[in-house]
Amino acid sequence: MSGIFRKALLVSVAFVLCIGTANAQLPNEKFGKPSDLEWDYIGWGDAIDADAIILCKTMTVTYQLSDQVDNYNMNSSEISGDNISDFSKNMIDDSNILVKYTVGLRTKIMKPEGAKHANIDITYFNADNGDVYSRDEVTDMKIKVFTKNEKGKVVKRNVSTSSFAQERVDDNYMVIHVVVPDVEAGSIVEYQYNITSTRPTFLYDWLFQECIPTVRSKCDIEIPAFLQFNMNVPINKLIKSSVEAGRLAYDINRTDMKKGKTCLSNHYKIVGDYILPKGQALTHNQNAGDGNKEAAELEIAPFTSLIVKPENSTPVFMPAGSTHLRLK
Numbered sequence: 270m271s272g273i274f275r276k277a278l279l280v281s282v283a284f285v286l287c288i289g290t291a292n293a294q295l296p297n298e299k300f301g302k303p304s305d306l307e308w309d310y311i312g313w314g315d316a317i318d319a320d321a322i323i324l325c326k327t328m329t330v331t332y333q334l335s336d337q338v339d340n341y342n343m344n345s346s347e348i349s350g351d352n353i354s355d356f357s358k359n360m361i362d363d364s365n366i367l368v369k370y371t372v373g374l375r376t377k378i379m380k381p382e383g384a385k386h387a388n389i390d391i392t393y394f395n396a397d398n399g400d401v402y403s404r405d406e407v408t409d410m411k412i413k414v415f416t417k418n419e420k421g422k423v424v425k426r427n428v429s430t431s432s433f434a435q436e437r438v439d440d441n442y443m444v445i446h447v448v449v450p451d452v453e454a455g456s457i458v459e460y461q462y463n464i465t466s467t468r469p470t471f472l473y474d475w476l477f478q479e480c481i482p483t484v485r486s487k488c489d490i491e492i493p494a495f496l497q498f499n500m501n502v503p504i505n506k507l508i509k510s511s512v513e514a515g516r517l518a519y520d521i522n523r524t525d526m527k528k529g530k531t532c533l534s535n536h537y538k539i540v541g542d543y544i545l546p547k548g549q550a551l552t553h554n555q556n557a558g559d560g561n562k563e564a565a566e567l568e569i570a571p572f573t574s575l576i577v578k579p580e581n582s583t584p585v586f587m588p589a590g591s592t593h594l595r596l597k
Contacts, residue, residue: 296325296485300373303415303423303457310377313543316482320383323483324375324457328475330490333367334519334532366469366493374460376481378452386481387414387449387458394466395443403467407445410462414452426451469496472574477508477541486541488572491517494533501573502539508569510539539572 297304307324311317378384396403412428434446449458464473475488492498494514502510517534547568 296375298325298327298373298485298487300375300459300461301413303375303459307375307377307457308417308423310484312379312482314545316543316545319482320380321376321378321386321481323479323481323486324377325485325487326374326483327372327487328473328489329371330472330488330492331369332469332491332493332517332534333369334365334493334517366467368466368469368472370464370466370473372460372462372464376458376460378454378456378458381454383454383481384452384456387452387456389447389460391445391447391462392438392442393445393464394441394468394471395437397437397440405464405466405468408463408465411460412447412449413459414449415457415459416453417455472498474574475539475572477503477572478544478547478569480546482546483544484542486544488537488539490537490574491515492535492537493517494535498574500537501570503541503570503572505541505569507544508539508541510537512537541569544569 297307303324310322310324312319312322316322374389376386378387391407393407394403394405410430412430414426414428416424416426418424428449430447433448436444436446438444447460452458472490475486477483477486500512502508513536515534515536516531519530519532
């Protein structure tokens, strides 16, 4: 083997390994420090010319349970695989169930005109009826802007959230208008916040498709097995979904709880990768090597959920590997 050919082969192998490493490490789902690859990221296919790109958006949903959740027949902590079908023979008392959403979003501004995409709206339930149990709460909002100075050093800036305007959009919903100042091309903006809800029979929708390209969108939900939802997941090759049986720990910080209690749960994971806005040509990263482009009016419906008989819901206990995802 000639030296020139050997050198070319080694360069080709190194290039493939770099691509494999990039695909394996991107996106970075841990918030607080963008990765080196994200700083160098310029997009893919038709996303290269985008004004801004969402590098990663995640939502984790978990239920905070108290042993006082019962249906006047048995406590939910007494559910097992043998008696789960008996649990919902009566109405379920959901007044001691909270739902906590942890949301994260990381956006990279690619061009000066993309600075507008640093501003987002957070919509949350807040009924205009004076009932504190009909209001979700947005807490722990953190917004950071990362830039690089002329020496290539990363500079982090925390954005104050105290001055964000809130607006009522209808009788049931409020919106927080998040405005991030002094954002420039090359900046990476991170948003993190929690929503605590008193409505266990309702789940917020999750949008995979935005007005700008999205590298990764991930929704992770763990639901007590005594609440049965129909899960409508978009049918699209860019969306992968799974569900498995799990166990959900009770909130040990509650005064009415004993440590160590868990209940059966259904654990959903729905992940979408390399999603372009509707109407753009689709170049999936797996097809980039052969130069093919699939022109498509790509429209990906949101991930939605619908409780089945919220006051008398037949539980679903799923053995490992089974599913009751309903595809739409």
